[in-house]
Amino acid sequence: MNKKRALTFSITRTVAAIFIAILVATLLIFVSSKGNTVGAKFSETLVALRAMLIGPLFRNNGSFNTKGFLEILALMVPIMLTGLATTVMFSANQFNLGSEGGIMFGAFITALIAIYTPLPPVILPIVSILGGSFATMLLLMVPAVLKAKLGVSEMVNSLMINYIVMYIINFLLNTRFMDRTKGQVQTLNFQEHALLPQLVGRGTKLSLGLVIALVVVAIVATVMYRTRWGYNIRMIGQNEDFSKYSGINVPFYIILAQGLGGFLAGMGGSLEMLGRYTAYDWKSLPGYGWTGVTVAILAGNNPAYVPLAAFFMAYLDKGCEMMSTYSSVPAQLIDIIQAVIFLFFAADNFLAGYRQKLVIKSAEEDAKAANEVQVEGGK
Amino acid sequence: MGFFEFVFTVEFFFSIIRITAPIIFATLAAIICQKGGVSNIGLEGTMMMSALFGSLFAYYSGSWIVGVLVAIITGIIVSLGIAFFAFNLRTNIILAGTAVNMIGSGGTIFLVKVITGMTEGNQLTSTNGLISTRLQIPVINIPILKDIPLIGGVLSGHSLLTYLAFVLVFLTWALLYKTPIGLNIRSVGENPNAASSVGVSVIKIKYTVLIIGGILAGLGGAFMSMYYSMGWSQDMVAGRGFIALAATAMGGGEPLGGLLAALIFGFAQALSIKASAVGIDSNLVSPIPYLVTIIGLVVFAIVAREKAKKPHKVKESA
Numbered sequence: 001m002n003k004k005r006a007l008t009f010s011i012t013r014t015v016a017a018i019f020i021a022i023l024v025a026t027l028l029i030f031v032s033s034k035g036n037t038v039g040a041k042f043s044e045t046l047v048a049l050r051a052m053l054i055g056p057l058f059r060n061n062g063s064f065n066t067k068g069f070l071e072i073l074a075l076m077v078p079i080m081l082t083g084l085a086t087t088v089m090f091s092a093n094q095f096n097l098g099s100e101g102g103i104m105f106g107a108f109i110t111a112l113i114a115i116y117t118p119l120p121p122v123i124l125p126i127v128s129i130l131g132g133s134f135a136t137m138l139l140l141m142v143p144a145v146l147k148a149k150l151g152v153s154e155m156v157n158s159l160m161i162n163y164i165v166m167y168i169i170n171f172l173l174n175t176r177f178m179d180r181t182k183g184q185v186q187t188l189n190f191q192e193h194a195l196l197p198q199l200v201g202r203g204t205k206l207s208l209g210l211v212i213a214l215v216v217v218a219i220v221a222t223v224m225y226r227t228r229w230g231y232n233i234r235m236i237g238q239n240e241d242f243s244k245y246s247g248i249n250v251p252f253y254i255i256l257a258q259g260l261g262g263f264l265a266g267m268g269g270s271l272e273m274l275g276r277y278t279a280y281d282w283k284s285l286p287g288y289g290w291t292g293v294t295v296a297i298l299a300g301n302n303p304a305y306v307p308l309a310a311f312f313m314a315y316l317d318k319g320c321e322m323m324s325t326y327s328s329v330p331a332q333l334i335d336i337i338q339a340v341i342f343l344f345f346a347a348d349n350f351l352a353g354y355r356q357k358l359v360i361k362s363a364e365e366d367a368k369a370a371n372e373v374q375v376e377g378g379k
Numbered sequence: 380m381g382f383f384e385f386v387f388t389v390e391f392f393f394s395i396i397r398i399t400a401p402i403i404f405a406t407l408a409a410i411i412c413q414k415g416g417v418s419n420i421g422l423e424g425t426m427m428m429s430a431l432f433g434s435l436f437a438y439y440s441g442s443w444i445v446g447v448l449v450a451i452i453t454g455i456i457v458s459l460g461i462a463f464f465a466f467n468l469r470t471n472i473i474l475a476g477t478a479v480n481m482i483g484s485g486g487t488i489f490l491v492k493v494i495t496g497m498t499e500g501n502q503l504t505s506t507n508g509l510i511s512t513r514l515q516i517p518v519i520n521i522p523i524l525k526d527i528p529l530i531g532g533v534l535s536g537h538s539l540l541t542y543l544a545f546v547l548v549f550l551t552w553a554l555l556y557k558t559p560i561g562l563n564i565r566s567v568g569e570n571p572n573a574a575s576s577v578g579v580s581v582i583k584i585k586y587t588v589l590i591i592g593g594i595l596a597g598l599g600g601a602f603m604s605m606y607y608s609m610g611w612s613q614d615m616v617a618g619r620g621f622i623a624l625a626a627t628a629m630g631g632g633e634p635l636g637g638l639l640a641a642l643i644f645g646f647a648q649a650l651s652i653k654a655s656a657v658g659i660d661s662n663l664v665s666p667i668p669y670l671v672t673i674i675g676l677v678v679f680a681i682v683a684r685e686k687a688k689k690p691h692k693v694k695e696s697a
Contacts (some may be wrong), residue, residue, distance in 0.1 A: 031493070032489075097477075160621070160672050168666060330489045343468075347464060347468035
């Protein structure tokens with residue numbers, strides 16, 4: 001199959017998966033919308049769908065919703081990084097699902113550094129972010145080392161670590177680090193000069209974090225596709241035995257991939273904290289890790305497509321939020337939409353018949369071209 | 380009163396059994412699936428959905444039996460979904476399971492809000508209160524046994540499903556090792572090509588193990604929302620579906636081993652509940668079961684590694 005056909009196929013597939021998800025969403029919205037007659041339900045469904053699909057970018061009067069757009073961009077930052085983290089780990093066929101706990105851990109460590117270390121401006125945010133990232137790297141290397149050295153499932157251990165991280169952070173937050181002057185459970189405020197500069201004002205909380213995240217995407221894409229490390233990580237994911245026999249130090253790269261994943265997930269938490277918060281107040285797992293898995297699947301485990309996938313997920317998230325404001329449909333619909341897209345997207349045989357047709361068409365054309373060459377040669 | 384007299388009471392051992400039961404259901408589901416060569420990580424989400432629909436249907440029908448049946452049916456439907464995507468559409472099974480878990484954690488909240496009409500106003504969405512003692516899975520006092528001091532207090536007075544969980548350990552073992560279908564399941568898990576060469580339909584067996592897993596997870600879900608708690612609440616399964624995977628690995632993939640691993644987990648959790656009762660911060664004791672799981676997996680891996688080394692050494696010395 002030539003490149004153009006392959007592209008046509010992947011675009012068709014993407015559109016089909018999203019279409020099915022929206023169809024499922026429409027059905028669920030229809031069922032859940034309030035109204036006594038079919039007509040009333042139908043119009044409510046339209047209102048909800050409009051809010052979800054168009055609402056984030058365009059207001060009801062048709063003007064561009066700048067605030068909504070900026071919020072989507074801000075929302076992209078954490079899920080871009082957990083998406084990248086998942087991309088790297090899944091590329092090595094390591095099903096480490098710890099970016100959920102990882103982002104919380106990174107956020108908390110960054111918060112502590114940003115509150116308590118007496119460092120000058122510029123240095124403080126850098127140290128805070130790197131501190132959170134490296135700490136999370138070590139955290140996610142625990143299941144990695146256990147996998148590489150003892151063959152223990154990294155998946156189960158990383159899931160357990162998510163719960164442990166959540167409880168321990170809550171313990172520390174409640175006992176040692178709580179700001180007792182505030183009405184709610186949170187830490188002291190970060191030092192003013194730890195916060196990342198905002199790109200635009202108006203309370204959209206879009207910070208320099210977005211730029212940093214995009215730069216990190218470029219770096220990870222380069223590492224994964226232009227360096228020996230990236231090549232070896234992907235090679236292990238494709239065929240671990242082959243990698244072993246061709247002399248790749250498999251345990252090292254298993255640990256490296258998950259360490260890198262941890263670093264990225266932690267950084268997601270760090271940027272989120274210093275970009276959008278003034279104090280740490282997460283009491284439960286934020287869910288960005290799971291969205292990151294969806295992002296990685298949508299991006300086909302290719303770091304270069306992560307921003308696009310993250311934009312899509314952030315858009316949906318914002319859309320569902322708008323929908324629950326303008327209609328009676330709960331915002332958690334996003335979890336179902338996400339799961340449906342996810343299932344079809346990861347399905348190898350989804351539209352396999354169509355792919356087969358394209359392959360045959362290409363083969364026939366190739367054969368025809370070859371024939372013509374032969375005929376010409378026979379003259 | 381000494382520490383041991385305080386901790387190791389009749390109620391404590393009673394609570395271990397109560398806490399272990401749902402983990403047994405999930406662990407048996409994971410074991411059957413693993414024996415058939417399927418790693419089902421969607422048990423967590425499956426249990427969440429079974430717990431939700433079980434409690435809702437029990438409430439609307441006014442009968443706990445209907446609730447349990449619906450929970451089982453929900454488990455089967457969800458597992459069929461996983462099977463369809465994994466085997467017919469060839470989605471990576473771990474991703475299919477992850478999708479089910481997503482629906483289990485967020486989608487259930489959506490469904491609860493839609494079905495019961497509760498809104499964001501009710502901060503913690505749950506069906507708590509819908510399940511009254513009348514709708515709870517009935518408790519059974521075993522005659523004669525209940526009158527024996529100590530042992531009676533520990534073993535008698537559990538719910539029907541608790542006893543069923545322990546019985547199912549042996550039924551699962553019998554299914555796997557004493558029936559033709561069990562033989563097929565094990566052969567598919569060990570070598571699908573060999574199995575299919577002697578005429579076993581690999582895909583049928585994989586569907587079968589997922590369905591059995593769905594039934595077991597459904598029972599686990601029903602237990603959670605109709606006995607363990609009085610109704611469904613957000614994230615109530617709290618990782619038991621994942622712990623089941625760990626218990627399966629710790630138990631060497633065998634029903635009896637899985638039971639022991641589940642009991643260890645139950646013990647750890649009972650201990651942590653006890654600890655928070657004495658005033659130790661619950662956030663400090665709640666992670667104990669998860670920590671125990673990791674330690675258990677590591678110990679199991681080291682033991683398995685030592686075992687694997689031994690015959691090798693014998694050969695060298697011979």
